[in-house]
Amino acid sequence: MHRDAIAGSIAAIDGVIVTPCEYDSKGYCLDVQVTAQTLLQAVSVIDHCGFFIEAITGVDWLGEKTARHKEALDRAKAVIAAAAKSAAEKGEEPPPAPPLPQPPEDMTDELEVVYDFNRYDDFCRISMRVRVPRSTPCLPTISAIYPGADWHERETHDFFGIRFEGHPNLVPLLLPEDADFHPLLKDFKA
Amino acid sequence: MSAIVEKLNDETFVLNLGPQHPATHGVLRVKLRMDGEYIVEAEPVLGYIHRMHEKMGENRTWIQYLPNTARLDYLHALAFNHVYVNAVERAAGIEVPQRAEYIRVITAELNRISSHLVWFGAFIMDLGGFSPLLYAFDDREQILDLLEAITGSRLTYCYFRFGGVSCDIDDQFITGSRAFVKRMRERLDMYRNLVTNNIITIKRLEDVGPITAEMCRKYGATGPVARGSGINFDVRRHEPYSVYPEFDFDIPVYHECDNMARYMVRMDEMEQSLRIIEQALDKLPDGPYLLPKAPRIVKPAKGDFYQAVESARGSLGLRIVSDGSNNAYRLKWRSPTFSNLSLFGEACIGMLLPDALALMGTLDLVIPEIDR
Numbered sequence: 001m002h003r004d005a006i007a008g009s010i011a012a013i014d015g016v017i018v019t020p021c022e023y024d025s026k027g028y029c030l031d032v033q034v035t036a037q038t039l040l041q042a043v044s045v046i047d048h049c050g051f052f053i054e055a056i057t058g059v060d061w062l063g064e065k066t067a068r069h070k071e072a073l074d075r076a077k078a079v080i081a082a083a084a085k086s087a088a089e090k091g092e093e094p095p096p097a098p099p100l101p102q103p104p105e106d107m108t109d110e111l112e113v114v115y116d117f118n119r120y121d122d123f124c125r126i127s128m129r130v131r132v133p134r135s136t137p138c139l140p141t142i143s144a145i146y147p148g149a150d151w152h153e154r155e156t157h158d159f160f161g162i163r164f165e166g167h168p169n170l171v172p173l174l175l176p177e178d179a180d181f182h183p184l185l186k187d188f189k190a
Numbered sequence: 191m192s193a194i195v196e197k198l199n200d201e202t203f204v205l206n207l208g209p210q211h212p213a214t215h216g217v218l219r220v221k222l223r224m225d226g227e228y229i230v231e232a233e234p235v236l237g238y239i240h241r242m243h244e245k246m247g248e249n250r251t252w253i254q255y256l257p258n259t260a261r262l263d264y265l266h267a268l269a270f271n272h273v274y275v276n277a278v279e280r281a282a283g284i285e286v287p288q289r290a291e292y293i294r295v296i297t298a299e300l301n302r303i304s305s306h307l308v309w310f311g312a313f314i315m316d317l318g319g320f321s322p323l324l325y326a327f328d329d330r331e332q333i334l335d336l337l338e339a340i341t342g343s344r345l346t347y348c349y350f351r352f353g354g355v356s357c358d359i360d361d362q363f364i365t366g367s368r369a370f371v372k373r374m375r376e377r378l379d380m381y382r383n384l385v386t387n388n389i390i391t392i393k394r395l396e397d398v399g400p401i402t403a404e405m406c407r408k409y410g411a412t413g414p415v416a417r418g419s420g421i422n423f424d425v426r427r428h429e430p431y432s433v434y435p436e437f438d439f440d441i442p443v444y445h446e447c448d449n450m451a452r453y454m455v456r457m458d459e460m461e462q463s464l465r466i467i468e469q470a471l472d473k474l475p476d477g478p479y480l481l482p483k484a485p486r487i488v489k490p491a492k493g494d495f496y497q498a499v500e501s502a503r504g505s506l507g508l509r510i511v512s513d514g515s516n517n518a519y520r521l522k523w524r525s526p527t528f529s530n531l532s533l534f535g536e537a538c539i540g541m542l543l544p545d546a547l548a549l550m551g552t553l554d555l556v557i558p559e560i561d562r
Contacts, residue, residue, distance in 0.1 A: 052412075055524040055529075057509065123429055146408055176237070
């Protein structure tokens with residue numbers, strides 16, 4: 001199956017964004033952005049296309065939105081300062097300052113879950129991402145489609161506390177059986 | 191599925207295999223529900239030597255984490271070296287000199303053979319044959335001596351660096367490797383006559399432990415497990431890295447899906463690795479073994495990067511997420527045996543316990559790599 005055909009059939013799902021990537025610099029071919037609602041549909045399409053599952057993992061983006069907002073704020077302030085400086089050099093009044101960027105309404109930080117798929121025949125590595133709010137990290141399980149996802153989801157639950165709804169056995173896999181901590185969260189303190 | 195499992199009665203019992211059991215090759219525990227000698231249900235229990243290597247990756251600098259990579263898979267440590275330096279080189283845009291790439295391939299292939307030799311000896315021991323282990327370790331000793339002379343260690347190598355390798359290979363290593371290739375060919379012939387064609391081996395392995403291609407796909411099995419199920423998939427050919435495209439070698443594939451197929455894949459792979467080593471020694475270019483201005487402090491670009499290599503056990507992947515600083519923001523190992531073992535629970539249902547142990551042997555488990 002050709003890469004463009006695969007990208008097309010995944011992108012046909014509503015709200016799924018498929019971005020082809022440059023393999024040499026990134027190490028994968030397609031970047032697929034899905035939501036918790038379209039996850040199962042996208043995975044079924046990938047399964048129908050004959051992909052095998054490589055891994056599932058998470059990334060904690062704690063403080064990402066605050067950092068982004070601060071960056072935008074700093075940029076805007078620098079523009080204003082530059083304009084004021086050039087006006088002062090010409091002996092003019094500083095121009096009226098444009099409004100500073102407002103923080104986004106939803107400042108809840110997010111966890112990202114990354115699903116890696118690959119093919120045995122033609123080479124096409126897919127990285128599929130889905131974001132969930134840190135406060136309620138819930139996703140449907142894909143272990144009914146890929147039984148191999150069972151352990152990967154348990155591991156992701158261990159490390160990030162993401163609850164995979166419908167998972168047959170979401171107990172710690174690598175951590176002790178009574179573990180109630182998630183060591184790969186950025187605010188984890190040993 | 192055997193007739194006994196189909197008419198299941200209440201008289202089943204739970205049997206704990208491991209965590210301290212020679213057939214699990216490390217601290218792996220399998221909770222088995224047995225009906226007499228037949229397995230009704232099997233659940234591997236992991237995590238006995240979990241060390242949170244991924245967290246260690248986040249609080250060490252890129253270069254400080256290098257020695258950790260070898261501690262994950264102590265049998266094919268150089269593959270883990272390789273995937274890590276390749277991933278960081280990709281992210282930071284570091285070019286590697288040709289000679290270094292060749293040295294990496296030669297040493298990684300030698301290491302692959304030594305890994306397969308340990309598997310070969312231990313696997314036959316699982317089946318009850320003790321002496322092949324002694325022969326295999328004799329051969330492996332030659333490799334360890336060769337690698338010790340240039341890397342400084344015998345097991346947990348930390349040999350590759352960002353932009354090359356830590357030390358050049360010398361004439362002694364080259365003549366030693368050539369002598370080893372010659373010797374190993376004769377030994378492989380001997381193993382064929384002594385072990386592969388042995389009637390007990392054949393009876394224990396043929397038509398036992400079926401793993402279908404579809405099962406491999408659903409569980410993400412790779413490496414010799416997938417190639418024993420008729421799947422022609424090898425990262426060295428499929429997603430070429432380093433200088434592998436410059437060598438002429440075959441990917442052994444068997445379609446029988448049984449224990450014997452997986453056994454044969456590994457035995458043939460040793461021969462192919464010898465071919466790669468031979469060609470690499472012939473073509474070995476001159477030049478620097480390490481980038482003259484190899485960076486001491488690596489700062490990869492922002493973003494996430496993936497790198498895969500073929501380890502002795504299958505497709506080994508590493509995803510790094512970098513925020514542009516001197517530490518990894520996130521580092522994820524995709525270890526091949528983790529996926530390969532996950533199909534064991536389904537594959538062994540209805541099997542006799544000793545056959546299931548043979549099946550487990552063909553998965554070639556290295557527990558530190560699963561538990562990480």
